[in-house]
Amino acid sequence: MSKKQAKTTPQERPLSPHLQVYKPQMTSMLSILHRMTGMLLVLGLVIYTAWLACAALGLYVYMDFLGLLETKLGMIAMVGISFAGFYHFFNGCRHLVWDTGKLFEIGCATKAGYMVLVLAIITTGGFWYLLLN
Amino acid sequence: MTKMKWEKGGLKTPIARARGLGSAKEGVKHWMAQRFTAILNIPLTIWFVYQIFNAGFDVHGMIPVWMNSPVNSGLLILFTISIFYHAMLGVQVVIEDYVHNEFLKIVLIVLQKGGLMLGATISIFSILHLAHGF
Numbered sequence: 001m002s003k004k005q006a007k008t009t010p011q012e013r014p015l016s017p018h019l020q021v022y023k024p025q026m027t028s029m030l031s032i033l034h035r036m037t038g039m040l041l042v043l044g045l046v047i048y049t050a051w052l053a054c055a056a057l058g059l060y061v062y063m064d065f066l067g068l069l070e071t072k073l074g075m076i077a078m079v080g081i082s083f084a085g086f087y088h089f090f091n092g093c094r095h096l097v098w099d100t101g102k103l104f105e106i107g108c109a110t111k112a113g114y115m116v117l118v119l120a121i122i123t124t125g126g127f128w129y130l131l132l133n
Numbered sequence: 134m135t136k137m138k139w140e141k142g143g144l145k146t147p148i149a150r151a152r153g154l155g156s157a158k159e160g161v162k163h164w165m166a167q168r169f170t171a172i173l174n175i176p177l178t179i180w181f182v183y184q185i186f187n188a189g190f191d192v193h194g195m196i197p198v199w200m201n202s203p204v205n206s207g208l209l210i211l212f213t214i215s216i217f218y219h220a221m222l223g224v225q226v227v228i229e230d231y232v233h234n235e236f237l238k239i240v241l242i243v244l245q246k247g248g249l250m251l252g253a254t255i256s257i258f259s260i261l262h263l264a265h266g267f
Contacts, residue, residue, distance in 0.1 A: 038223045042249075045220055049252040049259075055196055056259035089178060092171055099168060131186060 027106075030113045034091045037084035044081040082127060087120035163222060170219035177212040196263060206264040210257050217253035221246050 022028065047069075054065035068074050094112050097103045103112055145153075184205075200206050224245045232238040 035227055038220075039227065042220055042224060045217065045249070045252055049256045052256045052259035052263070056262040085178075085182075089175070093175070096168065096171060127182070127186065 026110045026113050030091060030117065034088060034095070037088040037091075040081060040084040041088055043077075044085065047077070047081070079124070079128060083120060083124040086123045086127075087116070090116040090119050090123075163225075167219065167222045167226075170215050170222070173211075173215045174219055177208065177215055180208060181212055200260070200263040203264070206260050209260050213253055213256045213260070217249050217256075221249045224249070 050065065054061045069078060091113075094103070094116055097112075103109060184199075188199075200209075225242055228238060228241045228245065232241055
């Protein structure tokens, strides 16, 4: 290896992606939201397991568990997790469409993104409105 | 900045190093499994949400009858397996993307997989218990 080559061989290349230099965009924000809702849904799985286990442990334990869910914190968690579920569901469908190679045009991707967000909000609202009435 | 592991190549020429760093030739299975469980999750989730919606907050009243149906308990077990498997694959990708310490990465992946496997086991055991009990 010549001296010149050795000098120009980059040793410390920047690691991509440098998220902080990008302007926040609809598509990138929704992509991050997909991951965050996925993580929140893991908490949902913990509650799901607790729900089934408490039911199996008998009526008294189960009633205590339902009491816990009906506290303010429990309700906030349930509404948050249900939104995460609806969002992850619809955006997951968007991802599956992408896997077929469709919907990649910037306009389409953004439009579908708005649709997913609106759908998630409407279904979460509708679900809880109908459930509590 | 610390050197990446492929930069500690020693005596190898850059082209030799590059040749040794081809595709990992794995990962397709993970990708396919994530999509497969995602597709399976669609009808199962619709079914699950519909059932919860029907039961409302009176879940305890309907559990004995509902769980006794093999269709219901069977679908709930399938839902559990598919959802937990999908979660395992998803959390793994997130850890792989954000945790750069090799040791910590492996520890976290093992922990999350173990934890989710435990959750799935408890869930399925509870479903089977409820299907036979009461």
